[in-house]
Amino acid sequence: MAKLMYRDAIRNTIFQEMQRDPRVVVLGEDVVGGMGTAGGPEAIGGIWSTSTGLYDAFGPDRVIDTPISESAIVGAAGGLALAGKRPVAEIMFADFIGVCMDQLWNQIAKFRYMFGGKSICPAVIRMPCGAGYNAAAQHSQVIHQFVTNMPGLKVVMPSTPEDACGLLRQAIRDDDPVIFLEHKFLYGMSGEVSDDPEFCIPFGHARLARAGLDATIVAAGMMVGYAEAAADELARDGIGCDVIDLRTTSPLDEEAILDSVEVTGRLVVVDEAPPRCSLATDIAALVASKAFASLKAPTEMVTAPHTPVPFARELESAYLPSPAKIVAAVRQTLSYR
Amino acid sequence: MSMQLNREALTRAYRQMKLIREFEERLHEEIQTGEIAGFTHLYCGQEAVAVGVCEHLTPRDKIVSTHRGHGHCLAKGCDVEGMMKEIWGSQDGLCNGKGGSMHIADVEKGMLGANGIVGAGAPIAVGAALSAKIDGPDAEGKLGVAITFSGDGACNQGTTFEAMNLAVVTKAPAIFVFENNHYSEHTGNAYAVGTRDDIASRAEAFGMKVWRADGTDFFAVHDCMREVLEYVRVPGNGPAAVEFDTERFFGHFEGDPQRYRGEGEIERIRTTRDCIRKFRGSVTEAGLLSDADLDDIDTATLDTIEAAVKASRAAPRPGAANVLENVYINY
Numbered sequence: 222m223a224k225l226m227y228r229d230a231i232r233n234t235i236f237q238e239m240q241r242d243p244r245v246v247v248l249g250e251d252v253v254g255g256m257g258t259a260g261g262p263e264a265i266g267g268i269w270s271t272s273t274g275l276y277d278a279f280g281p282d283r284v285i286d287t288p289i290s291e292s293a294i295v296g297a298a299g300g301l302a303l304a305g306k307r308p309v310a311e312i313m314f315a316d317f318i319g320v321c322m323d324q325l326w327n328q329i330a331k332f333r334y335m336f337g338g339k340s341i342c343p344a345v346i347r348m349p350c351g352a353g354y355n356a357a358a359q360h361s362q363v364i365h366q367f368v369t370n371m372p373g374l375k376v377v378m379p380s381t382p383e384d385a386c387g388l389l390r391q392a393i394r395d396d397d398p399v400i401f402l403e404h405k406f407l408y409g410m411s412g413e414v415s416d417d418p419e420f421c422i423p424f425g426h427a428r429l430a431r432a433g434l435d436a437t438i439v440a441a442g443m444m445v446g447y448a449e450a451a452a453d454e455l456a457r458d459g460i461g462c463d464v465i466d467l468r469t470t471s472p473l474d475e476e477a478i479l480d481s482v483e484v485t486g487r488l489v490v491v492d493e494a495p496p497r498c499s500l501a502t503d504i505a506a507l508v509a510s511k512a513f514a515s516l517k518a519p520t521e522m523v524t525a526p527h528t529p530v531p532f533a534r535e536l537e538s539a540y541l542p543s544p545a546k547i548v549a550a551v552r553q554t555l556s557y558r
Numbered sequence: 559m560s561m562q563l564n565r566e567a568l569t570r571a572y573r574q575m576k577l578i579r580e581f582e583e584r585l586h587e588e589i590q591t592g593e594i595a596g597f598t599h600l601y602c603g604q605e606a607v608a609v610g611v612c613e614h615l616t617p618r619d620k621i622v623s624t625h626r627g628h629g630h631c632l633a634k635g636c637d638v639e640g641m642m643k644e645i646w647g648s649q650d651g652l653c654n655g656k657g658g659s660m661h662i663a664d665v666e667k668g669m670l671g672a673n674g675i676v677g678a679g680a681p682i683a684v685g686a687a688l689s690a691k692i693d694g695p696d697a698e699g700k701l702g703v704a705i706t707f708s709g710d711g712a713c714n715q716g717t718t719f720e721a722m723n724l725a726v727v728t729k730a731p732a733i734f735v736f737e738n739n740h741y742s743e744h745t746g747n748a749y750a751v752g753t754r755d756d757i758a759s760r761a762e763a764f765g766m767k768v769w770r771a772d773g774t775d776f777f778a779v780h781d782c783m784r785e786v787l788e789y790v791r792v793p794g795n796g797p798a799a800v801e802f803d804t805e806r807f808f809g810h811f812e813g814d815p816q817r818y819r820g821e822g823e824i825e826r827i828r829t830t831r832d833c834i835r836k837f838r839g840s841v842t843e844a845g846l847l848s849d850a851d852l853d854d855i856d857t858a859t860l861d862t863i864e865a866a867v868k869a870s871r872a873a874p875r876p877g878a879a880n881v882l883e884n885v886y887i888n889y
Contacts, residue, residue: 246688292716333887
């Protein structure tokens with residue numbers, strides 16, 4: 222084990238996989254950084270420091286610094302994958318999904334199905350996402366709700382450095398296209414990370430981050446830390462919560478959610494996305510249809526409001542779910558008789 | 559006319575063009591009966607481009623096609639019967655009935671898919687070209703290439719521009735083949751393309767070398783592509799673009815009333831701009847192939863198509879359970 226930041230866990234995992242498998246290729250905007258400038262290649266090394274040193278180690282054929290062209294990046298990742306490579310593409314901000322939606326949704330997600338199962342598209346599209354930096358409406362969004370709805374894509378939301386490592390290695394080795402959603406606010410988070418170069422976390426298996434008998438809190442990505450903080454505060458009052466970290470929203474570990482709710486009978490879903498047609502409503506519907514008899518109270522949903530992400534500190538704080546909002550939601554569901 | 563083609567190569571080129579022509583003419587008839595579902599866009603008239611390009615390619619070379627893709631698929635070696643069955647929606651089709659006319663692919667053969675989205679193929683081809691660049695040159699020092707076929711409609715899409723720039727910047731061995739058939743769906747280039755009947759100059763402006771040739775003359779296409787491929791296969795040269803002036807004999811889609819056509823236009827292009835008629839005239843005049851040789855190919859082609867249609871009618875239909883297959887490798 223080694224203590225690493227989330228961003229370094231990602232960078233190290235890509236580095237190790239590039240060393241292990243010559244088919245692994247990185248591409249994206251400024252993933253080298255400084256190309257064509259007086260400062261030269263690696264002057265920046267990726268704006269998130271998740272690709273630092275890759276260019277020096279692997280060269281321009283395998284570390285492809287692209288112009289600002291999101292459609293071309295995702296499309297090229299698709300073409301690389303169909304031609305036998307294992308691309309790891311970066312879309313600098315998940316918000317830019319709007320620019321490349323066709324290549325994501327109509328192309329790489331559907332190749333295998335449209336082609337009758339006779340192709341593989343082992344592309345990883347990394348997308349730094351989420352709010353917390355006062356980056357306003359076009360640089361702060363989560364997008365898991367869209368991509369989870371797209372058949373053919375797998376969707377990963379690591380909440381810790383260890384998960385970032387194990388899930389990314391799995392994503393790179395997976396033969397299906399994977400959307401890998403790194404929460405920007407977690408990049409600086411430190412934690413113990415396995416240094417086993419074969420360490421993978423299989424998709425579709427949630428992690429029980431806290432255990433308790435009184436309520437079930439389901440979360441993913443940055444919301445997991447908030448849910449853990451809420452559970453720890455409630456524990457001081459003698460209230461025990463299961464905190465289920467989904468890890469992947471597609472596939473979804475339905476069993477982990479249903480098993481927990483069957484014990485607790487009370488469900489709180491936390492989602493950084495706006496409330497309509499979301500992960501929160503999806504899980505609420507799952508529990509309502511498959512564990513209705515276990516429910517002792519209406520499901521509480523802690524989500525962003527149906528608004529764009531605002532800029533000012535006070536507004537963004539009000540917009541985001543928080544440990545305090547989750548605590549209140551748990552108390553609300555416990556008060557239902 | 560190219561003097562570099564021997565009798566065997568000429569025979570193969572004619573057979574391929576004729577195969578595409580009869581495949582499409584037969585589909586045009588069969589679609590009227592209602593037996594074939596969905597949207598079909600026929601390639602008739604443009605055969606010299608697909609064949610003149612693909613005759614130069616080997617299996618390591620990739621192509622990415624369009625919604626008007628049957629010609630490219632056949633020219634790259636997709637199985638005729640598998641394609642016909644796919645268009646019929648059979649479980650035995652090339653894509654198990656999951657794709658249909660607009661999504662025929664055979665990745666093993668380097669055919670990375672027809673595409674229902676205009677302009678979507680160009681970035682995918684650049685990815686395949688980047689893969690060829692990573693693989694590096696063969697024993698003769700030549701790179702594999704990836705070719706994207708685009709119509710004049712796709713030359714207005716942002717994806718095409720992004721892909722051209724990315725290919726130039728990364729020196730990817732990509733070739734942008736623009737088949738200018740003068741219509742973006744139902745709209746003329748005089749309106750929809752700012753540079754009118756000049757697409758190559760756009761590619762040139764992105765910093766790549768360009769060629770232009772008459773897309774209704776197989777030999778012009780074939781000779782031009784020899785030069786283009788010689789250039790792009792050299793490591794470090796990067797991409798190229800080619801514009802072929804060609805004609806679309808049918809409408810945008812089957813069922814298109816084509817009210818946008820000029821009077822006598824279809825008859826005129828069928829008479830004066832038919833690549834197969836021109837090919838036949840050239841090779842018989844030069845004494846390279848005889849009418850009897852070509853007639854034999856015509857007959858054999860019709861037999862091939864008839865057999866493919868019969869097989870498609872008899873082929874097994876997919877069932878409801880097949881809907882759920884092939885979304886993921888594991889989930």
